[in-house]
Amino acid sequence: MLKFAGVVINNESSKVDRVFTYKIAETIVSSIKLGLRVKVPFGRGNRVVDGFIVELFENCENISNIKEIISICDDFTVISENDIKLITLMREKYMCTYLDCIKLIMPTGITRGMNQKVKNVVSLKCELSGKYHKDPYENIYTIVSDNDGIYTKSELSKKFNVSLSSINTLVKYGFLTYDVKIVDRFNERVYENYSERKLNVSQKSATQKIMNDKNNKFLIHGITGSGKTEIYMQLVSLMIDKGKEAIVLVPEIALTPQMIERFKGRFGKNIAVFHSRLSQGERYDEWLRVKSKKVKVAVGARSALFLPFSNLGIIIIDEEHELSYKSDVTPKYNAIDVAMMKADLEDCKLVLGSATPSIETYYKCENKEIELIELNERADGAKLPSATIVDMREELLNDNRSMFSGVLKQEITTVLEKKEQIILFINRRGHSTFVSCRKCGYVFKCEHCDIALTYHSDSKKLICHYCGSVKSLSATCPKCASKYVKYFGVGTEKIEHEVWKTFPDAKTIRMDYDTTRGKNSFEHIYNIFKNGDADILIGTQMVAKGLDFKNVTLVGVIAADLSLNLPDYRANERTFQLINQVSGRAGRGSKPGKVIIQTYDPSSSAIIAASENDYQGFYKEEIQMRKLMDYPPFKNILLINLSSKFESLLIKNIQNIGILLKDILQKCSNIKMLGPCPCSISKIKEMYRWQIILKGNFNSKFSNDIKKIVYDGIKNDYNNIRVNMDINPTSLL
Structure with missing residues (x-):
């Protein structure tokens, strides 16, 4: 019989990041399960706090001072047994706490007593009689009869212009009553039917291989427009037919409207949508819908990976190369790596998709860790757009100081005359750099x-x-x-002003961080352009991927080399991916597409490869550079970042840590240390920043040992120094 539980305390301090043992009272032992949230006494004062049961056992060696669980908080588990295994793996890999991982999995706000939203609606109780069989009571009674259990009394009063006093009278004398109704805080909109498309030979082959192959991890490397989304939908449909559930991840909110539109158009409204722009209440309701098995499919950003499906059949990650799949807050997890762990724990399929896979993912394909599926033609037989590289240095020599080359200006004019659409891309918002x-x-x-x-x-x-x-x-x-x-310099705003000046009759819309801060602003801009109410879409990387506009026949890349000059080992890869992805927005319908790539560095191998859609050529060159320079996937990188408002204190501490690490690394010839030195951006929000980079063959145990050394090194100044540690970060800035 179970007598003891291992409990993780809901406390942010890393000092209590361990499993505490509690007795299970006989009164609750029959209800105790792994993953329940419970109330427990904690600390010397026995303060009552939340805890999460992660272990259950019958025997314990020393039981003299063990405290007892007070009560169970919920009638459902907030984490599953597989979640607990995943938490253990993530805690080790990402050097974080149990609680950091639990917070990813449980619904936001649950520890603050969040529940489903309810309202008191007016319903019929009995038929009218006596003196109440007259206006205005009959009118109100008829309205309630037609709208039984839908509106509150104030909603009825406003919508139908009836007296609150009269409603209260009918309630008082028992003709009407109040019922509690749960308010759904999720997207109930009905979308236009998105009928099933007939798959071509390549799409069918890919679908069959994924469903029937003994392997459980796949990469669909398909050129832009090759029909990856239709494969995803077919896979989800097949999983639903088998009684299984599916998670579909998109890299950022900009892609969510289109994916929701397609999935809800195909499978109906009972699909959970999960991303950071939802309110806490909306996120809670979507989580609860998944938990109560009301939906079988979730579409969302990386946080949707942790939704509580109990019979998961497939995880699909679209545009898997995107950096937004790596969290920049603790725990600094990579959704691709976590999905691989989850696929093994849940015994489900994992499908990654991209026209420009990350170097690390493609390397795993070469090493047979992931099964590779290639799609080399567009699904509808359309041709890839033709690309032209324009040397902007020659434009200057020809006295063209505009941000539009002569070629791009002429092409924009031609496309506007044909009533077709244009995307202008620059990876920088604002007016001037x-x-x-x-x-x-x-x-x-x-x-x-x-x-x-x-x-x-x-x-x-x-x-x-x-x-x-x-x-x-x-x-x-x-x-x-x-x-x-x-x-x-130049930014999206400046391009917009230049377009207004050069093409005054063109209808222009801008998609960047500044224009998409509102809750539904992504969807609003997306629909304006999709419906043909704008001629030119100007945007940052939000417009570079996934979006499918059939009337876009021209893409202009304004400054292709902007991301080339960043002090980051991924700069070449990022440049290739951005140019290739945004180029793929052109010519997706029946009309041929063109891409004009403007650059001051036309000899760049990344730009040339992107213009020629030559992923293989780019990969071969890039993987050699990575091997030569000891970068991932060949070696790991551990970034140790310290920040403080007190510069001299920060420098003293990080130099001391550097000395401690040098002594340890003398025994590790395969690990290099770079630094300590100031970060590329040496101050953010009044906090000075210094870093140390470790590069080499090391595992999670080594990372956690280094973490202990770092924290021990600052223990005297712990309150004045912030530590940030990241495995294989997306950026070293």
Whole structure:
């Protein structure tokens, strides 16, 4: 008989990041399960706190001081047995706490008593009689009869212009009553039917292989427009037929409207949607719908991976190369890696899809860890767009100082005349990259971060893209008082202004972080362009992937080399992926597409390979560079980032840690240490930043040993220094 439970306490401190043993009272032993949330006494004062049961056992060696579980919080488990196994794996791999992982899995707000939203609706109780058989009572009674159990009394009063007092009278004398109704806080919209498409030979072959192969991990490497989404939908349909459930991940919210539109159009409204733009209540309701088995499919961003499906058949991750699948907050997990763990734990299929797979994923295919499926033709027989690289240095020599080359300007004019659509892409929002004085060279920087401010013409303000601080632009230089203040660089706003000036009759819309902050703004912009109510869509990486607009025949890449010059080992890969993906937005319908790639570095191998849609050529060159430089997938990287408001204290501590690590690494010839040194952006939000990078063949145990050394090294200044550690980060900035 079970007598003891291992409980993880709901406490943020890493000092209590372990499993505590509690007695199980006989009164609740029959209800105790793994994964339940319970109330327990904790600490010297026996403060009552939440805990999560992660172990159950019959015997315990020392039971003299063991406390007892007080009560069970919910009538359902918040984490499953497989979740507990996943939490253990993630805690080890990502150097985080039990609680960090539990918070990913349980619904937001549950520990604060969040429940389903309810309202008191008006319903019929008995027939009218006596003096109440007259207006206005008969009118109200008829309205309630037609809308029984739908509206509250205030909603009835406003919608049908009837008296609240009269409603109260009918309730008082028993003709009407109040019933509790659960309010659904999720998307109940009915979408236009998205009928099943007939698969071509390649799509059929891919579907059959995934369903029938003994392997459980697959990469669909399909060129843009090859019909990967239709394969996903067919796989989900087959899993539903087998009584299984499915999770479909998209990299960011910009892609969610289109994927929801297709999946709800195919499978009906009973699909859970899960992403960060939902309110806490909406997220809770979607979580509960999955938990109560009301839905079999979830579509969403990376957090949807942890929804509580009990019979999972498949996990699909679209655009698997996207950096947004890597969390930048603790726990700093990679959704691809976690999905691989989950596929093994749940004994389900994992399907990754991309036209430009990450180097790490494709390398796993070469090593047979993942089964590779290639799709080399567009699903409907359409041709890939033709691409032209324009050397912007020659444009300058020809006295063209516009941000549009002669070729791009001519193509835009032609496409507008044909009533077709255009996407203009630049991977930078705002009007100008930075503002400086042409006389003394002073650059307007953020007072809180070591970064140049970006000028936004809509607000006429300088904005920091790291801390969000806003500053008015001075007409004179703060350093030399000259009036030679000039904007440099280019952003989405500046392109928009240039389009207005050059093509005044074109209807233009912009999609970037600034225009998509509102709750439904992504979907609003998406629908405007989809419905043909705009001619030109200007955007950042949000427009580069997944979107399928049949009337887009021209894509212009304004500054292809922007991401090439970042001090990051992924810069080449990122550039290739962005150009290739955004190029794929052109010519997806019956009309041929063109891509104009503007660059100051036309000899870049990444840009050339992207223009030729040559993934294999790019991969071969990039994988050799990675091997030569000891970067993933050949070696691991551990980024140790320390930050503090006190610069001298920070430097002293990180240098001490550097000395401790050097002593240890003398015995590890296969591990290199870079630093300590300031980060590329040495200050953000008033916090100075320094880092150490470890590179080599090491495992999770080594990472956790290093973590202990780092925390021991700052124990005297723990409250003044923030530690951030990340395995194989997406960026080293």
